[in-house]
Amino acid sequence: MSSGHPGLINDFIEKGEPFHWSDKNLKEIEIIKSKYPEDRHQSAVMPLLYLAQNQNNNWLSTECIEAVSKALAMPKIRVAEVATFYSMFNLKPVGKxxxxxxxxxxxxxxxxxxxxxxxxxxxxxxxxxxxxxxxxxxxxxxxxxxxxxxxxxxxxxxxxxxxxxxxxxxxxxxxxxxxxxxxxxxxxxxxxxxx
Ligand code: FES
Missing domain, CATH: 3.40.30.10 (Glutaredoxin)
Incomplete structure (x- = not known):
């Protein structure tokens, strides 16, 4: 799986703490993926980014991007492209x-x-x-x-x-x-x- 230029994502998304999906979200990911055809799971990138953000104090770190990338077998740079396009995704820590x-x-x-x-x-x-x-x-x-x-x-x-x-x-x-x-x-x- 290609992840694009290795340093590129860190140029615009901050690094955070290690990120591991919660058990609840692992189940939720399977439910979300089941709504899409087997060869179209990457279409679930936005709901998975949203899940990751909610689990990560309302922001997406590079570790979150990597977790979504792995869950959808999708290149990190493609996940990052979506995350950086929408203002609903926060790419650095935010206040309460x-x-x-x-x-x-x-x-x-x-x-x-x-x-x-x-x-x-x-x-x-x-x-x-x-x-x-x-x-x-x-x-x-x-x-x-x-x-x-x-x-x-x-x-x-x-x-x-x-x-x-x-x-x-x-x-x-x-x-x-x-x-x-x-x-x-x-x-x-x-x-x-x-x-
Ligand atoms: S211009 Fe549409 S909500 Fe402000």
């Missing part, structure tokens, strides 16, 4: 709360810059940085598919929509104080109906 701010046109026109500035101010975390206490990582991403409710952000697996400076500040404060946040629209909008 990964804040993704949508900066694409619909959200931008509705004020995403103010949301970004508020988040930077309240978390004291710059873009593409992680706070020293590991509580926050902040990144900017392209459209997350909730344009009608922009501006919006994603924190870990949850969307927060219809944001303004005040409700964004409150969301950050609640996280710092370990209080729950209301997910979805912050203004009471139902789904993507007109407000």
């Amino acid at each position: 709360n990964l804040i993704q701010v949508c900066r694409t046109s619909p959200c931008m026109l509705r004020g995403s810059k103010k949301i970004t500035d508020t988040i930077i101010k309240e978390t004291k975390c710059g873009i593409n940085q992680t706070t020293d206490d590991g509580l926050f990582t902040v990144v900017e991403v392209e459209c997350l598919g909730a344009c009608s409710n922009g501006p919006m952000i994603q924190i870990n697996n949850d969307f927060y929509e219809d944001l303004n400076e005040e409700n964004t500040k409150k969301i950050i404060e609640n996280i710092k104080e370990n209080k729950p946040n209301k997910v979805g629209s912050q203004t009471g909008r139902v789904s993507s109906e007109n407000a």
